[in-house]
Amino acid sequence: MIKDRHITLAHGNGGRYMRELIEGVFVRHLANPALDVLHDAAPLALDHRLVPYITTDAFTVQPLEFPGGDIGSLAVNGTVNDLAVSGAVPHFLTLNAIIEEGLAVDLLDRVVANLAEAAATAGVKIVAGDTKVVPRGQGGGLYLATTGVGLRDTGCALGLDAIRVGDAILVSGPVGDHGIAVMLAREAFELKGAVRSDCASVLPFTAPVARFAGTHFMRDPTRGGLATVAHEIARASGTDVHLYEAQVPVRDAVRSVCEILGYDPYYLACEGRVVAVVTPETADDVLALWRTLPHGAQASRVGTIEAGRGRVVLETAIGGSRFLEELEDDPLPRIC
Amino acid sequence: MIKDRHITLAHGNGGRYMRELIEGVFVRHLANPALDVLHDAAPLALDHRLVPYITTDAFTVQPLEFPGGDIGSLAVNGTVNDLAVSGAVPHFLTLNAIIEEGLAVDLLDRVVANLAEAAATAGVKIVAGDTKVVPRGQGGGLYLATTGVGLRDTGCALGLDAIRVGDAILVSGPVGDHGIAVMLAREAFELKGAVRSDCASVLPFTAPVARFAGTHFMRDPTRGGLATVAHEIARASGTDVHLYEAQVPVRDAVRSVCEILGYDPYYLACEGRVVAVVTPETADDVLALWRTLPHGAQASRVGTIEAGRGRVVLETAIGGSRFLEELEDDPLPRIC
Numbered sequence: 001m002i003k004d005r006h007i008t009l010a011h012g013n014g015g016r017y018m019r020e021l022i023e024g025v026f027v028r029h030l031a032n033p034a035l036d037v038l039h040d041a042a043p044l045a046l047d048h049r050l051v052p053y054i055t056t057d058a059f060t061v062q063p064l065e066f067p068g069g070d071i072g073s074l075a076v077n078g079t080v081n082d083l084a085v086s087g088a089v090p091h092f093l094t095l096n097a098i099i100e101e102g103l104a105v106d107l108l109d110r111v112v113a114n115l116a117e118a119a120a121t122a123g124v125k126i127v128a129g130d131t132k133v134v135p136r137g138q139g140g141g142l143y144l145a146t147t148g149v150g151l152r153d154t155g156c157a158l159g160l161d162a163i164r165v166g167d168a169i170l171v172s173g174p175v176g177d178h179g180i181a182v183m184l185a186r187e188a189f190e191l192k193g194a195v196r197s198d199c200a201s202v203l204p205f206t207a208p209v210a211r212f213a214g215t216h217f218m219r220d221p222t223r224g225g226l227a228t229v230a231h232e233i234a235r236a237s238g239t240d241v242h243l244y245e246a247q248v249p250v251r252d253a254v255r256s257v258c259e260i261l262g263y264d265p266y267y268l269a270c271e272g273r274v275v276a277v278v279t280p281e282t283a284d285d286v287l288a289l290w291r292t293l294p295h296g297a298q299a300s301r302v303g304t305i306e307a308g309r310g311r312v313v314l315e316t317a318i319g320g321s322r323f324l325e326e327l328e329d330d331p332l333p334r335i336c
Numbered sequence: 337m338i339k340d341r342h343i344t345l346a347h348g349n350g351g352r353y354m355r356e357l358i359e360g361v362f363v364r365h366l367a368n369p370a371l372d373v374l375h376d377a378a379p380l381a382l383d384h385r386l387v388p389y390i391t392t393d394a395f396t397v398q399p400l401e402f403p404g405g406d407i408g409s410l411a412v413n414g415t416v417n418d419l420a421v422s423g424a425v426p427h428f429l430t431l432n433a434i435i436e437e438g439l440a441v442d443l444l445d446r447v448v449a450n451l452a453e454a455a456a457t458a459g460v461k462i463v464a465g466d467t468k469v470v471p472r473g474q475g476g477g478l479y480l481a482t483t484g485v486g487l488r489d490t491g492c493a494l495g496l497d498a499i500r501v502g503d504a505i506l507v508s509g510p511v512g513d514h515g516i517a518v519m520l521a522r523e524a525f526e527l528k529g530a531v532r533s534d535c536a537s538v539l540p541f542t543a544p545v546a547r548f549a550g551t552h553f554m555r556d557p558t559r560g561g562l563a564t565v566a567h568e569i570a571r572a573s574g575t576d577v578h579l580y581e582a583q584v585p586v587r588d589a590v591r592s593v594c595e596i597l598g599y600d601p602y603y604l605a606c607e608g609r610v611v612a613v614v615t616p617e618t619a620d621d622v623l624a625l626w627r628t629l630p631h632g633a634q635a636s637r638v639g640t641i642e643a644g645r646g647r648v649v650l651e652t653a654i655g656g657s658r659f660l661e662e663l664e665d666d667p668l669p670r671i672c
Contacts, residue, residue: 130393
């Protein structure tokens, strides 16, 4: 560990303090043969029979720690999951940390430890990184940005352009847990701690399903939630997306908080769920597989791709229907 | 362009406002066939006879615009240069933008336009990106993070471990311009604007020199400057690094500001210079080549690797010598 209890601007100046921060916190948790802090760039050992994919994400969640995860586990899983839903297997990550002067070193240490654990669980190596320190009052304590490189089979043809009318829409588990968990952790509600984030790698869900010929598209419903994924599908494919209210799994605690505060769970972020669009013949196989996995028991067929013109329709539990509009400037819990 | 004149939190929520920000600013400037904003991850077309290298960097410079560059050109050139000094040719970049609520859209637009121009100059494509909006008071207007992927010849053996006693140390141009330019732009000094940042791609300097058999190591002297690079060399190779004060190019304006404010130019950041460690026989060839390039006229042999034990010694112009200590918590202009 470094000697100081709080981060100072000197930890960002390129000299001894910065070296001690990097060695004492980042290297201590993240060391692996592929991470060489003495070089400006790191080589990537790639299997050239597969196609390399890259993705990137910034993480600005408040608070930095919440039930079920923290900004460290989120920064790994968010990027791992973007590769996973693309049908790629993640191999390498790079990490940027923008640290606010005054951040407690203990907190930073916990976050980097959880980041390391999430990386080990997902089977990815941190190969390069950078830290910057910004003055007090110019950051939210800690912002992270991760970039992931993964490999995908040349035969994999997942994509929005593969979606067909008649396809089934599946989700791998209850929606909205992350959005509500983070909101409750930030606000001083009585319900604090009632919901845990679903923050996790979705690789166990995506890796086997990416190989099914009937799998057309996968996405993780993060910012904007299930409704926003439905809008991306509808807009890109020129279809209507029909969702069945009675089939979308939502935990009772999430539903209660939404009712009290006026949130719509379909717009709330998940960080460990997958939305898949598959042929109707494939749907049962995918659901059967998902339901055997941890956190997959509530996997459900939640909708259908129908001919139309880019709308998202919610068929309600009482037999009516309403449009789910594209998210505008809505009262949503800010989660990133 | 987007309709709003300032960024709001709604531009970060995953819905229509965010889509308009991405399409109206980022895609408008950065669009290329490899950037598909509809996918979670982008494929990388790599030549598998070469070795892929990756690097990452975060950018938190204040002010966002300064004479000679801005945070956008810096975010491209900083990452391009980390690959370049590793002997790799940069091909792909990913981009994260953490935007503070209230940032002027016009300013963001200028920055992204300059970022696009710097990417085109360096021959790199932006293939993936992410934007986040943080509440007013939790950011410095705009933070960027870029990750670069480049390709290096399998025969290239540049590295700290290749450095030998007797090697010559070269710099490609005057040191400290960036550090002083940013500091003057931030503070209300009379000298404002007297120095321009050297922010630029160093690829024209590194690409030919990486192929010379006598080139052992290259680095760009950014945070911590020439002295910090010298310390990295001395520490990693267990040698003493001798620098010759009379040979290190420093612009008169930079020297004047340093004298007035008590800065040491050897610790000031450059963003468009290269330090190279080469065999004595190669030094003149490298210098001759560099001096033909724009911004290379003052390329100079500034030091020698000597047997020793990890020290950095400055041989002064008047015939004495002093140790250049590793940067601690020193009075330096904050440039990132």
